[in-house]
Amino acid sequence: MTTIDDSALSRETAAPDGNSKDRRSAGAVLRSGAVFILLGLMLVGFGVAEPAFINIGNLMSVLQAVSVVAILGAGVTVTLAVGGFDLSIGAVAASSVMAASYAMIVWQFDAFATVPLVLAFGATIGLINAVLIVRLRVPDLLATLAMMFLLSGLQLIPTAGRSISAGLVLPDGSKAVGAFDPVFLLIGRYSFLGTLPVSVLLMTLVALVLYVLTERTRIGRLLFATGGNEVATRLAGASTARLKTLAYVISGALASLGGIVIAARVGRGDVSSGGSLLMDAVAAALIGFAVLNLRRPNVLGTLVGAVFVGVLLNGLTMLNAPYYTQDFVKGAVLVGALALTYGLGRNLDR
Template sequence: MTELTTPRAAPRPSLPREIRRYALFALLALMVIGFWYVQPAFIRSANLFSILQAVSVVAILGVGVSITMAADGFDLSVGSVAASSVMAASYAMVVWQMDAAETMTLVLLMGALIGLANGLLIVRVGVPDLLATLATMFLLAGLQLIPTGGRSITAGMVLPDGSTVPGAYDPAFLILGRSRLLDLVPLSVVAMALVALLAWFLMERTRWGRVFYAIGGNETAAHLSGAPTKAYRLSAYVISGTLASLGGLIVASRVGRGDVSAGNSLLLDAVAASLIGYAVLDKRRPHVIGTVVGAIFVGVLLNGLTMLNAPYYTQDFVKGVVLVGALAATFGLGKKR
């Protein structure tokens, strides 16, 4: 005799998972409300757009790092590429007297070539990702200082050979870092939004992106299924290098000089944004929207602490606490028992 059974309803998502999915958004909203309550000026549009402008470069670099991570890699050279781009843009205009269009083309091409070199070291030579990009990071950090003898580049400066530079920054170049759309939205924020939108579409809505994630999940299986895994990994580093150069161009156009210390914290901030992004929507993988939200999260936190006169030397500690907390909540609390 057969026993009658009633069909079971599909299991509903567990509450803890739903909490983790939106926890970072809720925490971001609570931070904004808290800072607004303590310091009403925090919520002013000028300050909010200032936060977005401050994190735009970090978010752009973080998107590049996330793409390499999706393809089972890691780019440690993005900070040095951005810093070298600041110096290269300044040198091109101040010393070689190039205009804005020529300078931007040259610097973006430089970033793509550095990314290509990283990719060839990793894919063709077989150097591990971390070691190859670490070597590039140190190489660029030293190389950018040689043409000027370790000094920042400004109009009228004297080069190591005793000659005075003849050029200056092209005013058209400064538009990218200093102008605002409709006198409200900084153009660097517009650039960040466009980069995020294009990268999101690439990674989440195209076969290209699916192959990237397939390589990150299991490169051997992706190769056996017919995907050109080496070409995809190579392209990931080219994209990362190009985006890092774009970030450097934004920094150069904002400060208006070739500052040798311009990219000191960009690597750590970009990596932090990428890793915090793992916790966004409980994805537990690198993704573009999570990286941008992670950059904004850190930017809101640091801006609020600054407005509350918190000591500057506590900022890195706070970023570390936030990063540890986000990753612990993502991987630790979500671990199956």
């Protein structure tokens, strides 16, 4: 009769073999670094295919191009943290472009009056969203969707659907005599030392401030707690209504900041501006879930997600890829990054 050494069996069961450890290590690396790995591969691949891609000027232009998306994505991230979602963020940015242009062209405001006015406009829209969601109990998607449609129509009324530029003829037949303040235009066009654009600096500042707020303060912990379990957070003594209101006000103000950057860059109030900002900002925020395997909204992840998408689109453009294939390639690469993070990385742990 064969006997079994129980102690040996327990040691064998408790101690996993080296292959299991290696698989778990590989899985952890894939989960934590999938986005960074693909970003590095894209940089190398595009740099080899087109050496001009890795020129410092081009890389700064990539960051400048994604700065608005990253700023708006940071606002989306804050609303996701409290368990909400802001569909109006693209419309707020587009309306802010029109508002800033109208203030300078029609009302003849300077930059120092226009910027605070537009930021206050965005914050007010965020507050209205919060009232609808928190006080009137309207579901966040419905409330912000309604706001999106309202703003999309409202921004066209003052100019009868025309874009705003110097010499604009108003609906009453009068002609606007104002012009864009040169100081305002510096926000979108000036580069420190000829290298670092102001918009990139604003993007970095927003990311750092929100990172500290959400990851290093009690308010940040309460924001995530509200999104995780609103009832428990309320029972713990926190005002979830105020936290949600704060999140939507921040989202609205950041959307207006993005609109200011766009207006300063193009130098006119374009009625078509902001068309793709919502989806790009949401994509950046959701890609952020996969960064470092955090699997939750996080501002630095959103910044990485925006840069990821910007590098991909810039590289495809420099390689003269047909415009109608770019969305497909972008989607395929994003699916690959998320599959590595959520699928293959987990399977290697087994």
